[in-house]
Amino acid sequence: MSIDIIFKIAAIGILVTVLNQILIRSGREEQAMMVTLAGVVVVLMMVITMINNLFTAVKTIFQLY
Amino acid sequence: MEIIQIVAIGIICVIILSLFRENFEDVAIIISLSASILIFFIIIPKISNIITVLNTIADKSGINSIYVKTILKIIGVAYIAELGVQISNDADEKNIATKIELAGKIIIIFLSLPIIIALVDTIVSILP
Numbered sequence: 598m599s600i601d602i603i604f605k606i607a608a609i610g611i612l613v614t615v616l617n618q619i620l621i622r623s624g625r626e627e628q629a630m631m632v633t634l635a636g637v638v639v640v641l642m643m644v645i646t647m648i649n650n651l652f653t654a655v656k657t658i659f660q661l662y
Numbered sequence: 663m664e665i666i667q668i669v670a671i672g673i674i675c676v677i678i679l680s681l682f683r684e685n686f687e688d689v690a691i692i693i694s695l696s697a698s699i700l701i702f703f704i705i706i707p708k709i710s711n712i713i714t715v716l717n718t719i720a721d722k723s724g725i726n727s728i729y730v731k732t733i734l735k736i737i738g739v740a741y742i743a744e745l746g747v748q749i750s751n752d753a754d755e756k757n758i759a760t761k762i763e764l765a766g767k768i769i770i771i772f773l774s775l776p777i778i779i780a781l782v783d784t785i786v787s788i789l790p
Contacts, residue, residue: 598700598703599700600670600671600674600700602696602700603671603674603675603678603693603696603697603700606689606692606693606696607678607681607682607689607693609689610682610686610689610693611681613686613689614685614686636689637688637689640689640692641692644692644695644696647696647699648695648699650699650703651699651702651703652742654702654703654706655738655741655742656738658706658709658710658713658738659713659734659735659737659738659741660731660734660735660738661735661738661739
């Protein structure tokens, strides 16, 4: 739960953007779409665990059962 | 102090977001969501201290603990709903934002029903 998660997400985002451009320039649009999807899925998985921690924390603090 | 940490995270996220705003919108939304989650995790110990002090004051002054619990629940629901509304507004999804807001309000009204009933009872009992 520190800032390196944000750096990881940003790194994955930049990587996917670059790969996307390379694949599009080289004429492989489908693979570019695949790379974009894979990137978003990886980032989403990381964020889902954070959201889960957030909701459990709020539940315990505010006794929201 | 935590405030320095919080502001640092905020500024870093704004800079990273400005990088992602034009060409890669969905990662930008995820980064703003993760930034808000990180900032919330920093202030969690402070919130729990406030809540324990609130409970002790309520117990000392003899207020019925149900009222304090309901207030805490309402604050929790309001915070989560606000998070959802801000994230969906950030992604220009006005429709979802209004739906979440509506649901949040209804849940808060629902949570405050017992207090309203108790209030009405006391008023009726006071009247001659």
